[in-house]
Amino acid sequence: MQDELKEMRENIKEVMEYAVPDGFFDKAEDLLDVYRDDRIGLNVLLEFYRTLPGAKEALIKDIVLFARQHGVFLLGAMTGLREGYLYLVSSEGIEFQGTVGDGFLARELLDFFQYESEEEFKRICAEHKRFVSYDPLQIDEDICPACHACTGEEHELGCPVEICPWCGGQLVYCSCRFEQLGLDAISTEQDLLQLEALLEERGRIPYSPEQRPNYADEGPGVIIE
Template sequence: MPTLDQRLADIKLLMRYAVPPDDLAKATALVEKHGTDSVGLNIFHAFYSYLPEGREDAITVLRLLDRRQGTFLICATTGLADYLYLATGEQAEFLGLFSEGIWEDEVLAFFNLENREAFLKKYGDLSTFPVYVPAHLHTDLCPFCHVADGETHTLGCPVEICPWCGGQLTSCGCRFTLLGKTDLKNDSQLEELLMLLNKKGRLPFSAEEHRPAYPITPLDLQ
């Protein structure tokens, strides 16, 4: 993964070729607002490296339609149209035109939508959905994998607590002891670990315990 600074620099380079010159200053300011937001930067990168209409365009606003388990459903409004993106801190995927809704059954099911018509009904009026605020600024989300309070972390998130030893799951030795291996190399080992974890019971993200800024202690109220 490139650093956020590298990502930002890459996007700005792409924008020189993708954005109409008159819109460049405003479009750049919006990207810079998301300079420390991996989710937002992934969307900008996806858009400016693949312009959906194949001609100069710029994102003017991002709106948050839904989010679940650290995955964000975001609408990018541009000079030409509104587009749907599915984004995490790792990557962003272009889903198509907002006006046509979501076609992929898997994505519809993930957001509890029965079908494409259900999407179009729920998201009929784009203006009623909030402007997307960078995920890491939300104190109720895991600062690393962006799941919400009470949700299970994305496997590999360094904030997840090990249910066996109470340490940091990504750095404690429990996984090696449990699997009888000195390192984890392949997917089947990870799957085995995931199975053991689910059997034991994974510890969900707790905003109160893991976000120092989240709880208002009685002292703060005095």
Template sequence: MPTLTQRLADIKLLMQYGVPPDDLAKTVVLAEKYATDRVGLNIFHAFYSYLPEGLEDAITVLRLLDRRQGAFLICATATQADYLYLATTEQAEFLGSLAEGIWEEEVLAFFNLENREAFLKKYADLASFPVYVPAHLHRDLCPFCHVADGEIHTLGCPVEICPWCGGQLTSCPCRFTLLGKSDLRSEGQLEELLTLLNTKGRLPFSAEEHRPAYPITPLDLEPPTT
């Protein structure tokens, strides 16, 4: 996975080819506002890698429509139209235009929407939804996997607490002891661990108890280099 600095540099390069010259300066400034936010940068990268209308275009604002389990439903308003993205710290998936709504039943169900018509009704007034703020600045979100207060972490998140010893799940030896392994490499082993965790009862993220113990500065959000 590229660092935040590398991702932003890639976006700026893509902008050189996809953004109208008169809009380039302010478009770069907007992207730089999300320089410490992998979710936002993933949206910019997806947009400028594949311009939805196939024409020169530029994002002018990102609006947060919904969020759940570390996934963000975001509308990118551009000069051509409003576009929907489902974004995480890993990637951003283009869902189509806001005017068309969401067709994928799995995405609709994930955000508790009965059908496409329910989506169109709920998000008819786009201006009423807040501008998206970098996820790590929200005090009720995990600074790493971005689940909300009371939600279960994404497996592998370094903030998750071990339900057996109370230590940091990614650092304590419990997972190796319980599985009788010296390391975990295969999908099967991770699934076995997940089964054990679910049986024991995974500890949800607590914004009050867990977040202060973990760094959230921009440099801390960069993945380690080797």
């Protein structure tokens, strides 16, 4: 994981050479350093500087958090007080969603992030005082460092931080999942669906800050052999 993050940082520095206005490279590097070990933040920086959605040189002054839900983040790459670009980011990737100034979000995303209406989201985008900087996952204890579930949310299946509801150990490392399935290995999609059903029946343990390890990477997850 660390090698991948290092490669991302190097790629970001490379594209920043062409994207950042003269005289602002040091400031761009300062923000890069804030998110140096944070995949979500690095994804925003790389996507912005690689594509320059405003079609001109620009500097990200801050990355702000609009919403987060089930490991999915709605972030704004802010280039000015009310100027910025919206990105939908998760461990699966990143998607550009338009400008903060337009204040537009597709209906399914408004529902997903529990905004009451298009007008509410447009109002939030217009009120810069509502913007809260996105904290790197390493220092935000309310987010699982592996699957990005928030406190009280269920982990993604295969998250190395999830607690086994049968033995209290780490679900991806204990043998309970095999014992409950009566299998020696999880080898099919059907096995995964059956495991998920058994977990739901037993009662999955949602994320809480107490589960947070001293250091967590993405872990091995549930591997289909």
